[in-house]
């Protein structure tokens with residue numbers, strides 16, 4: 001065995017014991033991740049050799065009794081931030097459960113620290129319970145959220161830099177045929193209809209809790225109108241709606257809109273499509289199609305789970321487990337992405353990757369290590385309270401890591 005291999009074997013034993021102690025059972029993926037930070041040279045030896053060493057250590061740790069693990073673990077020291085680390089267990093995830101997650105950004109600019117929180121939590125859970133982490137670009141609104149071509153690439157680069165293990169990248173604008181298929185199915189089963197009421201009428205009916213005449217028209221009539229949405233109806237003349245509950249206490253839940261017409265060219269698909277799904281429809285269909293069993297999102301999305309429950313019900317699907325988390329805001333000056341955009345346009349920042357910008361690219365330029373951002377985010381946990389970024393704390397974690 002080479003010196004590096006000895007070091008790896010020792011680190012593998014230590015982290016396998018710790019992992020078994022913390023979670024009842026050690027996992028190869030988790031231990032591997034730790035090895036890379038503890039023994040930087042691990043990257044230089046072949047993966048099969050590395051995995052062989054880790055496999056052995058994990059097997060040994062898992063064969064020990066709780067008492068034996070406790071006595072063994074006492075021989076090692078763990079840095080303070082190491083002990084803080086780790087997300088809570090998922091009560092619904094049993095032994096051998098794979099957790100599949102997705103991070104779903106708009107391709108509208110660089111990743112901010114706020115976005116990176118959700119991405120890191122998703123990636124972390126998909127590593128903790130080995131499953132897949134997907135990136136899914138939400139780009140089905142070419143009008144009010146016009147996608148920026150460069151952003152598709154930049155966001156993936158930022159995520160990779162943060163150490164996210166991306167299984168696949170999806171773009172919703174390339175999945176319209178899938179959405180259309182389900183829309184057709186929902187109309188055919190009487191769960192959805194095409195509404196040609198004016199915007200004002202729709203708003204009034206929603207407020208009053210009254211279903212419009214379109215709601216009761218025949219399935220064939222709705223199928224014809226659905227077809228016409230793609231061809232002859234003009235923008236604003238028709239929308240496809242899901243039948244939910246016109247008496248629901250929250251008016252926005254009442255027969256929410258699944259699709260609308262947008263006559264604006266899309267940077268990826270040009271003018272090939274004009275009927276675009278809204279967020280809740282596309283997200284729910286994709287979560288099911290991609291076998292996502294854990295959705296992590298900002299708590300401002302709470303009502304969306306309620307809306308999506310009707311779609312899942314209509315299709316006879318099980319809704320994924322959801323954790324709604326508080327947001328990390330960069331600072332009072334940069335609470336929103338639009339604040340950063342404004343600062344750039346006014347010249348206060350040189351760009352999205354200005355070291356003063358609260359973006360992942362800005363932090364990178366400032367010399368913050370990706371592991372420091374990960375640790376900070378994980379320590380901030382999965383609670384619902386919003387918080388401001390504690391830059392002193394992030395820098396302290398960063399200094400700590402640089403010493404290693």
Ligand SMILES: [Zn+2]
Nearest residue numbers: 195197212214
């Ligand atoms: Zn109507």
